[in-house]
Amino acid sequence: MALIDTRDLYKIYQVGDVEVKALNGVSVAIEPGEFVAVMGPSGSGKSTFMNILGCLDKPTRGKYILDGIDVTATDLSKLAGVRNHKIGFVFQGFNLIKRTTAIENVELPMIYNHTPAAQRRKKALEALEAVGLAQRAYHLPNQLSGGQQQRVAIARSLVCDAPIIFADEPTGNLDTKMSIEVMDLFTRLNKEMGKTIILITHEPDIAQYATRLIKFKDGQKMSDQRQTPTGAKLSATEEEEHA
């Protein structure tokens, strides 16, 4: 059974008298362990699609089954728990809470599922270790570089053992070197931990890290094809060039 299964998703906004179809009948099935890149120009509906997949929004019509849960039949207010258990989010702007330390940021999702304090700390440290930032656990976000902040955000997406990571332009605010760092990390999480990763990007280089590429245009899926990730190679060549 597919981990993510959408059938004929429509999202229609009423702007004055005009109906705007942000999504116009999208059906996608994603299996566990896939690394999917979603591309498309702005206004193509990819963000709307991602919001629905991330249980942050609901479609106007259509069906969305996430890991056996019929999201479209679930009340929006009850989706908080689904997000907590099934999905880890990584955003373009990192979205860390500024006045709390890295480890407290990573602990945050566990506060909302009532994990005991001692276990919270332990799991948060493990997650930070997995992204290579254990020694920065007690730094505030503004004491970390952009790449490090994004890695903290990734650690935060891991702590609840959610099977899926949604990454919305995760490298958008990062320079090339940091982007490579972050994308390598995603690749590792995908390969070693079996995380299903869904990545929105408009940079073809970044999309190259994925094993499957879905392109959107005008609210519809334009193409959907599997690919051999070449991102790792790219980064290797770039490193050689730098050297």
Place this chain on the structure above:
Amino acid sequence: MLDSFLAVFKISLKAIFANKMRAALTSLGIIIGVAAVIVVLAVGTGTKKSLADRFSNMGTNIIFLRQPWDLDSSISSPKDVTMDDVRAIREVKGVAAAAPYIQSSFSVKYKNTSVSLSALATDTDILKAYDWSVEKGRSFTEKEVSDYAQVMIIGATSAQTIFGDVDPLDKTVVLNNIPFTVVGVTKKTGSSGFGFNIDEGVLIPYTTAKVKLNTGGWNNSNRNALDRVVIKAEDFNAIENTKVDIQNAVRNTHHIHPLGKDDFQLDDMASFVEQAKSTGTMMSLFLGIIGAVSLVVGGIGVMNIMLVSVTERTREIGIRMAIGATSWNIRLQFLVESMTLSCMGGLIGIIIGIVATQLLVKYMPSLSAQLSISSIIISAGFSAATGIFFGYYPAYKASKLTPIDALRYE
């Protein structure tokens, strides 16, 4: 669950301490409000208690008859209160005692000692009315009263002041150049209430005072006029009926037409106490309202800051929601935050209120402020309630944000 609540609490504390100055200013309204409520209630409680103490010393069965100070001008020829009234009142059912009462100040001389004292011109019924008792010697006889005898009963403290260790009985003291023989000494009452304090005064027959001591409060154009009549009712619970009977008796002696107005006034302690208490309650209420208003103003300050805080942290709310916070979690966080703000304000306010009350007790003892536990509990409760009440709307507003809108907010 508790762990998570503690975590939310910690988050709220952090948010507050991230903006210390702002938190302090926000709490200021609550601090002032709570401190004001505590001080005001302390003063109110103290005043009421001291009033009650003073009145209970005087006996609540007592009724005073006197001519009103603000006599109705429509009464053409008001009659003085006289012994005729006293005699009539003594016949009224339910009256235990009725005594004439004329008070004046005099200097009392004994050998080389001269002391200024309060003298009460009355008769022996006064002892019954006020529950005073003669400890040494005796009271006046009826004959002494009717014969204008120059006799005196002396209060315990007065006796000590004038005579020291000498036995006062049968000694002669001079009051306004007229010699009086001491026939009795009253037992110390220890009262310091309103009106006449027997411990520090003397009693003489009203007849003697009227005829021979024609000065001071006793110098009245009407030889028979009394300051007032002190009446003791037998039963406190029937005091209203007794008062009506007395009123009828006095109207009778004053020959007042059935439709005419009273030219006299009857006051009983119960109505004094009630009046004093209700004045005290009104005062407490009024001052309490001022305190409550400042609490409300403080609460509005809390609400204002919480609304600003929600707007400022819209994005943070979005992040929390995206990673699994429910609307309820968000609402709780902001409620805890506003409650913490107002409870911290409340706590500081309570401390300031207690310190201020202690200072009042020390430097303004006449206010007789008295700290009451209930006022502390009330104001603590009020500040928490302020936090909930004025924090609810901002918290509700925060919890109603949708995650996408909140995340998009710049």
